[in-house]
Amino acid sequence: MKQLGLSAVLCFLLALVLGASALLIPVAALHLVFAVGILPLIFGAMLHFVPVLTRSTAPHPGIAALPFIALLVGIPVVLAIQGILPRSALHAAATVDLAIAAILIAWMVRRARRTLGAPHPGWRWYAASLSLLVLALLAVPPLAAGVSPLAFRLFHLHANTLGFVGLAALGTLPVLLPTALGKPDPQAAPWLRRRLFVAVAGVLFVSLGAALWWPLTLVGGSFLAVLSLGLLAHWWRAFTPGVLFADGASTSLAAALAGYGALLLAGALHGARLAVADGMVLGFGAAFLLPLVSGALSQLLPVWRFPGPISPARQEMRRCLVRFGRLRAFLFPLAGAACIVDYIPVALLLAAAGLLLFAVDLVSALAIALRVPPPAR
Structure with missing residues (x-):
């Protein structure tokens, strides 16, 4: 799985360079x-x-192997949108990704049913996340065919970002952040169990509202904002700021959640026609995705490279990855804020600075990964 993490970082860098240089159109x-x-x-x-x-x-x-198939399928999507491949490639890619999502849902349900005792409720968030991805992909054929393009585009966008990505993140963060801190959170499982219905309802309200009737987005956005900011407040109380922000990985994860909540509030202003939305998608990437991915990879890459019991090599690799974590957690949300107020050049510079810092940490960590062999299985 470490290859997928490195690929994601590379995609961020390529998108930043190729998009800023106009070699790729923004979409x-x-x-x-x-x-x-x-x-x-x-x-x-x-x-x-x-x-x-x-x-x-x-x-x-x-x-x-399914994530790697999805990676390969994503390449013709970019080429089709760029105009290099025919638009029919979008239909084929959406079909393959939809099939992968359906297979993963079935696999998760089967695993959950075979669990000895009750499974952790986090798996339901992943199933819900994939279900929203399926809905987003079902919008691709009419969108590509030009049928109500604005409505389907907005539904596809919100079901993907807040649905697929957002639910997966919200289902992971209550478990991942305490793991990064090395401190258990007894409230993580109850929180996940109680909040799923509200989260799914919020995503559906926002997605359908953006496509059909904007006041619904205010209802859904308020659901999601209360969930995300409530979780952040719980972390603040449970772990204290001194502990929460002492580690580069946890600081990045907390910054991602704060960025998510701030973006929802900005989205509400846009829905009420009080703000423009030109930079909202870029803001989502900068304020939420970048700190989320960099924070998660800081915690997970050492585990994926050195599975099993904690080892000195794993700890050293993690120390490299979290070195500039707190600085990144400042730069990425600042870039997101610049996107929201339409200072795109400033946002790109801030995001590039944060990405370069992570790249420096990543190179140092990879040097350890290459120098020390993984444990024998």
């Missing part, structure tokens, strides 16, 4: 991040966490 650059980078990475993260949540074995090699 193609965004799909380079989402379709080639983020979607396969989320699939891979699900395959990592679901066996833990259901107390089961590692996935079958055929299942484990």
Whole structure:
């Protein structure tokens, strides 16, 4: 799975360079991040966490290969949007990704049913996330055919960002952040169990409202904002700021959640016609995705490279990855804020600075990964 993490970082860098230089049109650059980078990475993260949540074995090699198939499928999506391939490639790619999502949902349900005792509720968030991805992909054929393009585009956008990506993140963060801190959170499972219905309802309200009737977005956005900011407040109380912001990984994850909440508030202003939305998607990438991915990879890459018991090599690799984590957690949300107020050049510079800092940490960590062999299985 570490290859998916590195691929996602590379996609961010390529999208930033190719988009800023106008070698890719903005929509193609965004799909380079989402379709080639983020979607396969989320699939891979699900395959990592679901066996833990259901107390089961590692996935079958055929299942484990699905994120890599999704990565390959994402490339023609970018080329089709750029105009290099025919638009029919979008239909084929959406069909393959939809099939992968359906297979993963069935795999998760089967794992959950076979769990000895009750499975951790986090797996339901992943199933819900994939279900929203299916809905987003079902909008691709009419969107590509030009049928109500604005409505389907807005539904596809929100079901993907807040639905697929957002639910996967909200289902992971209550478990991942305490793990990064090395401190258990007894409230994580109850929070996940109680909040799923509200989160799914919020995403559906926002997605349908954006496509059909904007006041619904205010209802859904308020649901999601209360959830995300409430979780952040819980972390503040449970771990205290001194602990929460002492570690580069946890600081980045907390910054991602704060950025998510801030973007929802900005989206509400846009829905009420009080703000423009030109930079909202870029803001989502800068304020939420970048700190989320960099923080998650800071915690997960050492585990993926050196599985099993904690080892000195894993700890050293993690120290490298979190070195500039707190600085990145400042730069990325600042870039997101610049996007929201339409200072795009400033936002790109701030995001590039944060990405370069992570790249420096990543190179140092990879040097350790290459120098020290993984443990024997």
